[in-house]
Amino acid sequence: MKTIHNSSVNFPLLCKDFIIDIWQIYYARSKGADAILLIAAVLPDLDIKYMLRVCRSLGMTALVEVHDVRELDHVLKIDGVQPIGINNCSLGTFEVDTTNTNMLLEKRGDIIRKKKIMSLLIQNLESYPLMTTERYIKNP
16 A cells, blocks of 8 residues: 555555554554545444544545445434445345445435535436445546
């Protein structure tokens, strides 16, 4: 990561590890990361809140990833969460369900727009401020 950061590449760097401890955020920043991935399925809400504060203090962005409506509902209740990424790959089965993004947007799109969560948009979903992580990483 540090090599990429020090090269002529002029894009923000996302550390896409399974972040479960604060020291990982500091480590990622020390290696040049501009953003980290927080996976709602593996982190309690209090940890997400604390990690968001640490990221802000370091000038970093935290992409909070959700997989289903339950996770999205939890994340939408946390102040300062933006952006939110929808992962269409199940952590339990590793099966990809491309209808997942549309389903979540249909169920919670109004709330997302009202909260004015930052937009990073893919797949012609330009009225919804969300990001489909895997596709964005492959096709920025």
